[in-house]
Amino acid sequence: MLFHVEMTVRLPHDMPPAQAEQLKAREKEIAQGLQRDGVWRHLWRIAGRYANVSIFDVADVASLHDTLLTLPLFPYMDIQVRPLCRHGSSIHGDDR
Numbered sequence: 001m002l003f004h005v006e007m008t009v010r011l012p013h014d015m016p017p018a019q020a021e022q023l024k025a026r027e028k029e030i031a032q033g034l035q036r037d038g039v040w041r042h043l044w045r046i047a048g049r050y051a052n053v054s055i056f057d058v059a060d061v062a063s064l065h066d067t068l069l070t071l072p073l074f075p076y077m078d079i080q081v082r083p084l085c086r087h088g089s090s091i092h093g094d095d096r
């Protein structure tokens with residue numbers, strides 16, 4: 001099942017820079033692992049914002065939630081989720 005996920009990162013202004021860098025490095029590791037596993041299908045930066053638009057491919061809503069919970073930045077993100085299904089006019093036979 002595909003989901004459009006928009007994440008906006010809001011780190012506290014008083015977070016020590018070293019802690020922020022550690023969180024971001026760990027987040028990158030996990031994000032890249034999920035991409036290699038085919039779960040995090042797309043990851044795009046929203047230009048001019050500390051935010052991304054992503055496509056996740058997971059079994060169901062609970063799996064998406066569990067996956068998002070594993071992200072080190074989860075406590076510092078506003079996350080919007082939109083479930084997706086194929087558009088009737090899409091020329092793609094699969095879920096690309």
Ligand SMILES: O=C(O)C[C@H]1C=CC(=O)O1
Nearest residue numbers: 009027028031050051052
């Ligand atoms: O930078 C972000 O948008 C937040 C998050 C998503 C992937 C990653 O490495 O960090």
